[in-house]
Amino acid sequence: MMSCEKSLLKGxxxxxxxxxxxxxxxxxxxWPDLRARLEGTTDLVAYDxxxxxxxxxxxxxEIEGWQIRLHLWPSRGEMERVMARRGTLDQQVHAHGWRILSTVLIGSIEESRYVVSPCESSETSLYRVESDYGSGTSRLALEAPAVGVRLASRSERGAHSGVIEIPRGEYHSSASLVAPSLTLVATELRGGSSFVVAPKGLGPMIVNARRPVLDLAEQFAYFDEQYSAGVGDKWAAFVFIVDDSSGKVLLVRSSRRPELWQPVGGRQEPGDLSPIRTVVREVDEEVGLSIAPDSLHPLLQQPRDVGDGKVFFWLTTVSDVSSLRLQESEILEARWVDVGDLGAYPMYQGSLVALPHLFGAMQRRTSN
Known part of the structure; x- marks a missing residue:
């Protein structure tokens, strides 16, 4: 894993x-996270x-050094029909000149990896991809007249498979396993030439003329339905945790939206029977604190700004913060913040709306 720093540019x-x-x-x-970003994007680039x-x-x-993409995969049958119509069905084995990091959001992807080597008797050639990035087209230029292809591995990955890396120069192919699928991809901007295995005798030809997407809204709606029917959650729940001794409020910065701060909490997971159970579980998992359900003072519930359903906010106080520990896989940073400074921190819109309710509740507690 590289140690060099990347940068997230948000405006x-x-x-x-x-x-x-x-x-x-x-x-x-x-998917709701990315859906919210897409809805606020005025210069979205989408193509078939x-x-x-x-x-x-x-x-x-934009992440410095990387480009972030969503790949919307049709069913396997539809994908093959599109490639047959466009003459690319026998050009699926390829190697990029840059690294790729990819994770599945919805559905499942079949990932195949290959070994490509010289083979005089083969009917396939190796072509270098020459791209005209600004115009959205690329051409094939003959690199090796005869190469053979051997399948090295084939695997299935789904929404719980984590992030995979496709190294620079590794020959592979990807396709939805059966039903339409959705992947989130980071492609490294630094790199060299890409290559594709294709039949002999193609000659110079444009192979990557991008076409506009005429049904993007309908495709988004399809994945909305799939998310709701499958892994979709019905609520999110957060709690402003106040340190009894200092009066400061705990905020955390998570890997999901590292540019934002928020109170501790998260989304409903399987087994959460209520929003209260969600927030108690999240506090234990994310920061290692134990809070009793009856210590939660309700502040606000409102429609979520990301995803369907409602978001719930509570206030609780803790007298012992010595057991505070961060969930390294999700929480990047935690801070105890003076109440008067909370408004200076960038937050989700829902958390900003909850702040006046928090201030009012803390003032009433002080006066009592």
């Missing part, structure tokens, strides 16, 4: 992000890829 706000945090960010994302899937480039949020 004019620059946040340094080591690569291990980039991987954590990728793994923490869900000649290999049968749709690419959405997230240009508003």
């Amino acid at each position: 004019a706000r620059l946040i340094t992000m080591p690569e291990h945090e980039l991987r954590m960010w990728l793994e923490a994302q869900t 890829h000649p290999y049968g899937f749709v690419v959405c480039r997230l240009r508003e949020d």
